[in-house]
Each structure stands twice: as structure tokens, then as C-alpha cells.
Amino acid sequence: MIRQYLKFRKTITIVCVLSLLFLIFLILTKNQNSNSSELIRHHKRLDDDFQDIGYRELDDIPKKEIYVLGEKELKMELSNTIEDSTKRELREVKAKVEQLEKKIAFLEGRIPQKYPEVQYLGYKERKRILVTGGAGFVGSHLVDVLMIQGHEVIVVDNFFTGRKRNIEHWFGHRNFELIHHDIVNPLFVEADEIYHLASPASPPHYMQNPVKTIKTNTLGTINMLGLARRVGAKILIASTSEVYGDPMVHPQPESYWGHVNPIGPRACYDEGKRVSETLAYSYAKQEKVSVRVARIFNTYGPRMHVSDGRVVSNFIMQALQNLTITVYGNGKQTRSFCYVSDLVDGLLALMASSYSLPVNIGNPVEHTIEEFAVIIKNLVPGCRSTVATGAAVEDDPQRRRPDITLAKNQLHWSPKVSLQDGLQRTIDYFKEELSRTTFYNNQTYIDFKVKTSH
Numbered sequence: 516m517i518r519q520y521l522k523f524r525k526t527i528t529i530v531c532v533l534s535l536l537f538l539i540f541l542i543l544t545k546n547q548n549s550n551s552s553e554l555i556r557h558h559k560r561l562d563d564d565f566q567d568i569g570y571r572e573l574d575d576i577p578k579k580e581i582y583v584l585g586e587k588e589l590k591m592e593l594s595n596t597i598e599d600s601t602k603r604e605l606r607e608v609k610a611k612v613e614q615l616e617k618k619i620a621f622l623e624g625r626i627p628q629k630y631p632e633v634q635y636l637g638y639k640e641r642k643r644i645l646v647t648g649g650a651g652f653v654g655s656h657l658v659d660v661l662m663i664q665g666h667e668v669i670v671v672d673n674f675f676t677g678r679k680r681n682i683e684h685w686f687g688h689r690n691f692e693l694i695h696h697d698i699v700n701p702l703f704v705e706a707d708e709i710y711h712l713a714s715p716a717s718p719p720h721y722m723q724n725p726v727k728t729i730k731t732n733t734l735g736t737i738n739m740l741g742l743a744r745r746v747g748a749k750i751l752i753a754s755t756s757e758v759y760g761d762p763m764v765h766p767q768p769e770s771y772w773g774h775v776n777p778i779g780p781r782a783c784y785d786e787g788k789r790v791s792e793t794l795a796y797s798y799a800k801q802e803k804v805s806v807r808v809a810r811i812f813n814t815y816g817p818r819m820h821v822s823d824g825r826v827v828s829n830f831i832m833q834a835l836q837n838l839t840i841t842v843y844g845n846g847k848q849t850r851s852f853c854y855v856s857d858l859v860d861g862l863l864a865l866m867a868s869s870y871s872l873p874v875n876i877g878n879p880v881e882h883t884i885e886e887f888a889v890i891i892k893n894l895v896p897g898c899r900s901t902v903a904t905g906a907a908v909e910d911d912p913q914r915r916r917p918d919i920t921l922a923k924n925q926l927h928w929s930p931k932v933s934l935q936d937g938l939q940r941t942i943d944y945f946k947e948e949l950s951r952t953t954f955y956n957n958q959t960y961i962d963f964k965v966k967t968s969h
């Protein structure tokens with residue numbers, strides 16, 4: 516009985532387990548079926564979308580959709596991305612190039628791109644002209660005129676008192692050449708004409724190294740005359756009214772032999788120039804060199820050295836800074852001042868002429884130094900300077916005025932620029948110089964811009 520009962524229970528358990536398994540099987544099969552029908556429905560939706568795309572513009576389709584949708588669109592998306600990044604890089608490079616171009620333009624702006632207009636001369640008229648001391652006050656103005664006339668100009672200078680700034684507007688011009696050279700040493704260049712101007716001209720400069728001043732005017736002049744002889748060039752020597760010393764004849768004609776102290780503080784310059792003239796005529800006589808001698812009287816104008824210690828520059832600088840205008844001595848000594856463009860015209864006329872003896876070039880309008888001080892003071896607007904006299908300078912010539920009859924007759928030259936006009940242009944120049952410079956004790960200066968840039 517018990518056995519039968521146990522067998523029955525076992526059968527019931529097996530039946531229950533089997534029904535349970537069947538039930539699980541049924542449930543699982545149902546889930547799978549619903550998943551696959553969902554999958555089929557989804558695929559169908561995708562197919563429909565894809566069909567739609569065929570009728571639309573690809574550009575209108577949002578990129579995300581294309582990425583999902585197919586390989587063709589994926590490629591397109593990729594190429595678009597590459598194109599975009601290339602374009603961005605190009606834009607960046609272009610911006611950098613533009614920046615660099617601006618920088619170059621700024622740097623190039625410092626060097627004049629455009630030169631003053633020069634004439635064109637054929638090879639028969641065009642001369643090769645050497646200007647010694649061409650970076651100085653007078654020399655640089657002469658260089659300007661020669662360049663504008665269309666000649667080839669070689670400047671030789673040791674920059675003792677000259678400045679590159681005076682001639683920098685010609686740097687790089689095909690007709691212009693600059694040689695940094697001391698004419699006390701021989702020079703070998705080819706030239707048709709030589710303007711020999713190299714020598715300090717203001718008393719503080721030529722007295723600074725008297726031996727060098729004599730060497731420049733003697734050895735330097737021998738070198739230039741020797742060069743003129745070798746290459747067959749015509750040479751003009753820049754002499755000075757100082758060869759008349761403290762003159763006993765007034766006004767001074769070329770025939771006057773002068774009154775010079777050979778051992779005074781000005782002798783290095785005065786006697787140096789007198790030897791220069793002697794050398795010129797010795798080379799003319801002995802070596803048949805074609806010489807011209809200009810006896811230059813006091814000249815003024817833009818590009819004068821601000822600290823050269825000459826009357827015009829001193830007075831203007833003092834007036835512009837409302838400092839006391841100092842007159843050395845009693846102020847009754849006289850001077851005649853020639854504007855630089857008039858002097859340059861005179862030098863050109865002398866070189867072109869056939870007259871080979873010394874010629875005075877200067878302005879015969881004579882004023883006392885005291886009068887000059889007042890004229891300059893009145894030309895500077897708002898000037899509060901006073902005029903004071905100081906100790907007299909040793910060997911200072913008392914009267915100076917050129918007799919220019921010879922220049923008028925031989926060169927048909929006479930000065931044109933009035934004292935008022937010339938002084939006004941010079942005052943404007945010094946004003947500009949003052950704005951660039953800082954002065955200490957009215958003696959030495961430091962170029963402010965240069966100083967602060969270092």
C-alpha cells in the first residue's frame with residue numbers, strides 16, 4: 516500500500532515538472548516572436564526612410580541622419596569634415612601671412628621706397644662725381660643737387676662731423692654710392708669730377724684735434740689731387756674765408772693775401788686751408804691738374820650740426836630753449852651769412868666754369884653779431900631769451916664780408932635767398948632736431964629716441 520502511494524507521488528511530480536517546462540517553453544517562444552516582428556517593422560521603417568531620401572536634396576539632410584543612413588553619405592560627411600578643416604587651416608595661414616606682410620611694410624616704411632625724382636642723363640652727359648665730406652652739412656646738399664641732375668655720385672666720408680642721416684634718402688639708389696673712408700689714406704676710385712669738401716669746419720670741431728685737422732687738409736688734399744691726376748678728373752677744393760685771417764682789408768677780395776696768426780688756436784684750420792690752396796696750384800702747374808678753388812664764407816641752413824658751436828646754430832638753439840643768447844666779445848664784430856642752397860649753386864657754377872683762380876662765394880649782406888642775436892630772437896615765436904655778452908674768443912676775426920665781384924663776373928652767380936627766409940627754414944629744422952633730442956647743459960646731447968630704444 517505504502518509502495519503504491521510512493522509510486523503515485525513520483526508520477527504526479529514528474530507530470531508537474533514537465534508541464535512547468537512546457538509552460539516556460541511557451542512563454543519564451545512568444546517573446547521571441549514579438550521581438551522578430553518588432554525587428555521586421557523597424558527594418559521596414561528604415562527601408563521607407565531610405566526610399567524617401569532618394570527624392571530629397573542631399574544637402575538638406577541633417578548630417579547625423581546621413582551618418583546613420585549609408586556608406587555613400589558617410590564618405591560625403593568625411594570629405595566635408597576634411598574640407599572644413601583644410602579651409603580653416605588656410606584661413607589661419609592667410610591671417611598669419613597678412614600679419615607678416617604688415618610687419619614687412621612697417622619695417623620697409625623706414626627706408627624710403629621712393630627717392631626724390633632724378634633726371635635721366637645719357638652716358639655722354641652723365642658724370643661720375645666724387646664728393647669728399649659728402650655726409651656733412653654743405654656736402655649733403657651738394658649731393659642732393661648732383662643726384663637730382665642725374666649724375667652718379669660717390670660720397671666719401673669718415674663721419675667725424677658728418678651723419679648718415681644727411682644722405683640716407685639716397686641709400687640704395689642705383690646712381691649713389693657711399694664709401695666710409697678717411698681721406699688721409701689714399702683712395703682709388705674712378706671719377707670725372709671731385710668736390711673736395713672733407714674737413715671739419717666749425718671751430719670747436721677743428722680745434723678738437725688740431726693735428727688731424729692739418730693732416731686732413733694737407734695729406735687728404737694731396738691724396739685727392741693725386742687721384743685727380745691719375746684719373747684725369749677736374750677737382751674743386753673747398754677753401755675758406757679764414758685764409759684771410761683777421762682781415763686788414765674790407766670787404767675781402769680774392770687778391771687779399773690775408774692776416775693769419777700761424778700759431779694761434781685757429782691756425783690748424785686757417786693754415787691747413789692755405790696749404791690746400793698752395794697744393795692745388797702746385798698740382799695745376801706741375802701735373803696739369805684742372806683745379807677750382809672756392810673761398811667759402813660763413814654758410815648756414817638745415818643739416819648744420821646742432822652742437823657745432825657756430826653763431827647761427829648757437830643762437831637758434833638758445834632762442835628755441837629760451838636760454839640766454841651768448842655773444843662772445845662786445846658783439847660789434849661783423850659776419851655775412853650765406854644760405855646753403857646759394858653756396859651750392861656757386862660751387863656748381865665754379866666747377867662748370869673755366870675760371871681756375873680762387874673765387875669768393877658768400878653773401879655780402881653784413882650784420883654785427885649783436886644784430887644777428889636780435890634778428891634770430893625775433894624770428895622765434897614767444898622767445899623769452901635775453902642777449903648777454905661773454906668773454907671774447909682768441910683770434911676772432913672782427914670784420915668779415917666777401918667781395919663777390921669776381922663770382923658775379925666770372926660765374927654769373929650771386930646769392931638769392933634773403934636772411935629772413937634762410938633763417939626761418941633753419942629755425943624750422945632746428946625745432947625738428949630739438950624734438951628728437953634731449954639737451955644737457957646746452958653743450959652735449961643724446962639722441963633721445965636712440966637712447967630709449969637701447
Ligand SMILES: NC(=O)c1ccc[n+]([C@@H]2O[C@H](COP(=O)([O-])OP(=O)(O)OC[C@H]3O[C@@H](n4cnc5c(N)ncnc54)[C@H](O)[C@@H]3O)[C@@H](O)[C@H]2O)c1
Pocket residue numbers: 647648649650651652653654671672673674675676677678696697698699711712713714715716717731735753754755756811812813814815820
Ligand atoms: N659751412 C661753412 O660755413 C664753411 C665755411 C667755409 C668753408 N667751409 C668748408 O666747406 C667744407 C664743408 O663744410 P661743412 O660746413 O659742410 O662741414 P661739416 O663738418 O658739416 O662737413 C665736413 C665733412 O667732412 C667729413 N670729414 C672730416 N674729416 C674727414 C676725413 N679725414 N676723411 C673723410 N671725411 C672727413 C666730416 O665727417 C663731414 O661729413 C669744409 O671743407 C669747410 O672747410 C665751410
